[in-house]
Amino acid sequence: MTFKETTKYLFKQFPVFTRDGSSAYKPGLGNIEKLCKILGNPHQKFKSIHIAGTNGKGSSSHFLATILQLNGYKTGLFTSPHLKSFTERIRINGIDISEEEVIQFVSCYMSDFEALKPSFFEITTAMAFDYFAKHNVDIAIIETGLGGRLDSTNIINPILSLITNIGWDHTDILGDTLAKIAYEKAGIIKKNTPVVISEFQSEIYSVFEKKASLENAPLYNSEEFKIIKSENKKNGLIVNVYQNNVLKFSEIEIGLKGNYQLKNLKGIFKVCEILQKPPLNTSIDNQILIKALLEVNNYNILNGRWQTINNKPLVILETAHNLHGFEEIIEQLKSNSYENLTIIMGMVADKNHEEIFKILPKNPFYIFSEPVTNRKLSAEKLSEFAIKYHLRHKIIKNVNNAIRFAKNQASEGDFILVCGSNYLISEVSF
Secondary structure (H helix, E strand, O other): HHHHHHHHHHHOOOHHHHHHHHHHHOOOOOOHHHHHHOOOOOOHOOEEEEOOOOOOOOHHHHHHHHHHHHOOOEEEEEEEOOOOHHHHEEEOOOOOOOOHHHHHHHHHHHHOOOOHOOOOOHHHHHHHHHHHHHHOOOEEEEEEOOOOOOOOOHOOOEEEEEEEOOOOOOOHHHHOOOOHHHHHHHHOOOOOOOOEEEEOOOOOOOHHHHHHHHHHOOOOEEEOOEEEEEEOOOOOOEEEEEOOOOOEEEEEEEOOOOOOOOHHHHHHHHHHHHHHHOOOOOOOOOOHHHHHHHHHHHOOOOOOOOEEOOOOOOOEEEOOHHHHHHHHHHHHHHOOOOOOOOEEEOOOOOOOOHHHHOOOOOHHHHHHOOOOOOOOOOOOOOOOOHOOOOEEOOOEEOOOHHHHHHHHHHOOOOOEEEEHHHHHHOOOOO
16 A cells, blocks of 8 residues: 555544544543454553643653754654644654655554454554664654553563643543543553653642652652743743752753743753653753753654744734633733634534633634534534624634635734644645
């Protein structure tokens, strides 16, 4: 098969969460354990860092992968979903898995897939583990797909785990309280393995304490770090880093934009500190760490995180898609100066839309689009919410047409934000 035929086969033949929603989610580790046994248990052949959380997984994964890569480690990176190409999900030292290797893997194990009937994500996870083992990575950064406890990635035995934060998302699968969601994320905490919590949330921290105690796992929150945005420079995200109220790094620039990175960075600095200490003894040079934070997109490109695709007017892409993410967007907007704001939104159906619309600002003009997925929420339904909450709006279902319309209506000092879904952002031409 060609690469196009191979990926089409994977998407067509197996349950895909991005297309089918919760019906495609296969909780439990049985299938992935069987797949990895067929492959010779590749996940046991390399060191790993495991990352879970509601938001911030992607940014944190890319930061850590770049830090380790620039410090001389052959570093694997497994993330999801992809925006443009399937190959984005699996990388070594910033280079995507080749189309040929995807074809070979699928062709070799197609009969096993059809016998086991795994999900698309289980196949992808097994492919990543096999690829990292075959290419002898020193360490791999492994991002969970959904949750943690029953996520396919959770068969690894990492040297360290990171949980970014807990928010309201996938409540139909993970639970209808923050404590239940935290319990699922805490499932990545392993016996005698350190775990870092990026964002301290007092109402659910006891969930992590309990799980860490059961596993005799050293638990670290990141509150000793304070990341303060500098007011001295207006371009980019410039921060001062304090540890125990002592200035550690002054005026460093961060390559991934968005004020929410201030929360992610606390976890990154704590992880790097633990990695350098016994027994892990990982060599990380501080100057290289700073370089990695700035140049992350030169080595492990991450699209859709407060990404600028046009300057006059300013057009920003942001993949935030749940209540917590929209709260961060609204805070970020307070830091931006502009004349008029247009927000182009498209969403999938399994989100807490009512709660999101309650917090949306009234001043912007909204354009509602639709991601191309069976899980989409119709633009007409978004319009109904907008009418209920008195938001000025119109419907343009194709996101690229929506962007063109907004740009044609805008002046140079205006701001156009495109957000609401990974799948909507993936369709933007940039």
